[in-house]
Amino acid sequence: MSGSAAPGNQTVTITLDGADRSTTLPLLAGTVGPSVADIRKLYNDLGIFTFDPGYGGTAACESKITYIDGDEGILLHRGYPIEQLAENSTFLEVAYLLLNGELPNAGERHDFEQGVIRHTMLHEQLRSFYNGFRRDAHPMAVMCGVVGAMSAFYHDSLDINDPHHRKISAFRLIAKLPTIAAWAYKYSIGQPFIYPRNDRGYAENFLYMMNAVPTEDYKVSPILTRAMDRILILHADHEQNASTSTVRLAGSTGANPFACIAAGIASLWGPAHGGANEAVLKMLAEIGSVKNIPDFISKVKDKNSNVRLMGFGHRVYKNYDPRAKIMQRTCHEVLGELGIKDDPLLELAAELERIALHDEYFVARKLYPNVDFYSGIILKAMGFPTSMFTVLFAVARTVGWISQWKEMIEDPAQRIGRPRQIYTGPARREFVELADRT
Numbered sequence: 001m002s003g004s005a006a007p008g009n010q011t012v013t014i015t016l017d018g019a020d021r022s023t024t025l026p027l028l029a030g031t032v033g034p035s036v037a038d039i040r041k042l043y044n045d046l047g048i049f050t051f052d053p054g055y056g057g058t059a060a061c062e063s064k065i066t067y068i069d070g071d072e073g074i075l076l077h078r079g080y081p082i083e084q085l086a087e088n089s090t091f092l093e094v095a096y097l098l099l100n101g102e103l104p105n106a107g108e109r110h111d112f113e114q115g116v117i118r119h120t121m122l123h124e125q126l127r128s129f130y131n132g133f134r135r136d137a138h139p140m141a142v143m144c145g146v147v148g149a150m151s152a153f154y155h156d157s158l159d160i161n162d163p164h165h166r167k168i169s170a171f172r173l174i175a176k177l178p179t180i181a182a183w184a185y186k187y188s189i190g191q192p193f194i195y196p197r198n199d200r201g202y203a204e205n206f207l208y209m210m211n212a213v214p215t216e217d218y219k220v221s222p223i224l225t226r227a228m229d230r231i232l233i234l235h236a237d238h239e240q241n242a243s244t245s246t247v248r249l250a251g252s253t254g255a256n257p258f259a260c261i262a263a264g265i266a267s268l269w270g271p272a273h274g275g276a277n278e279a280v281l282k283m284l285a286e287i288g289s290v291k292n293i294p295d296f297i298s299k300v301k302d303k304n305s306n307v308r309l310m311g312f313g314h315r316v317y318k319n320y321d322p323r324a325k326i327m328q329r330t331c332h333e334v335l336g337e338l339g340i341k342d343d344p345l346l347e348l349a350a351e352l353e354r355i356a357l358h359d360e361y362f363v364a365r366k367l368y369p370n371v372d373f374y375s376g377i378i379l380k381a382m383g384f385p386t387s388m389f390t391v392l393f394a395v396a397r398t399v400g401w402i403s404q405w406k407e408m409i410e411d412p413a414q415r416i417g418r419p420r421q422i423y424t425g426p427a428r429r430e431f432v433e434l435a436d437r438t
Helices: 042-046 082-088 091-100 106-117 126-130 139-153 163-189 202-211 222-234 242-251 257-268 276-287 290-301 322-337 344-358 360-364 371-381 386-409
Strands: 011-016 021-029 066-069 074-077
Touching (some): 011 042, 021 042, 074 082, 074 091, 082 322, 091 106, 091 163, 091 202, 091 222, 091 386, 106 163, 126 139, 139 163, 139 386, 163 202, 163 257, 163 386, 202 222, 222 371, 222 386, 242 257, 242 386, 257 386, 276 290, 276 344, 276 371, 276 386, 290 344, 322 371, 344 371, 371 386
Antiparallel strands (some): 011 021
């Protein structure tokens, strides 16, 4: 049995009506959060399964990495509040924390950063791999293909049962994703690939590869670098979301880490997951002006209009998304650095936020701004095309994915994922010859 017994060794008893059978299930307790009924013997004892579409009430694993309290608006990485990490840490330091469980000391931080830096270049034959894509291919399609292909180029670290191989694979994925992402962008606009520079920090290197050209020097703004680093931190991990669950499910089969991360990227590509910040920009563009907001809000409240308020509300958070507050401040810093004043998108966003936080309709439904609300505005201001928004998300989330994958592989209680179902198709029937079918 994984997990620890709930306080007082509490249990849950389930009785099957009419069958004169019952079973007692232990309650497990985490460090914080609600107790969890261990239902693993439910089928053997009573011959029934549980039904939980979307797994909203089911814990599929035990994890020490990330904790979310959606009602209170709390996000902790290894116990550290996201606000403190975003304010005081760096992305690679958070990556070390997620992978290893503790913040690094000075020596550990240096060694980890050097380990990442030594793996930022891509195998040179991958340059020609990009040529197999159409020029107008979506960058996420390129990301799925290239990351999946990494197992063919780096097959010297595919033994998932070897701790050293897992470490090298983690370094390679964290280090190479910015290069893969930047090259996908450069390929789409017909510019030469820019190689990474080991004398630059992680976020700075990514911005350099995205924006530099061989014909002139390019200096990355420290304020934009810090903003990018903070964006990466805020998206590094978010517990058992759809893409992370996909990585764990793929990993439970013993698939190599590159294949698992490619599966996570494919899951993230969905507009309900990684494409939400792009949807916010589209919504703001459709509203057009602050004067049009009242009419838009009326349509949002109309159940028959199918108009949605994008960037508000969250599957988990029923309070203000703690990442949104940090992103709001970062948004003002970026626009100030770029000299963007009286930005109509920001003006629209601020008014929408004000209405959502005070209008009883939205307050009663707990539709608070989430992290996607401001991130799209920031990335647009920094020159990222909307097609790159989800790619950037993948660069950041790779750290969480590989940390969750590593934890799963090292968990002796982990089994291959195999959800159950309620079958609602035809019962057994006999085959009918073609001539006899009506």
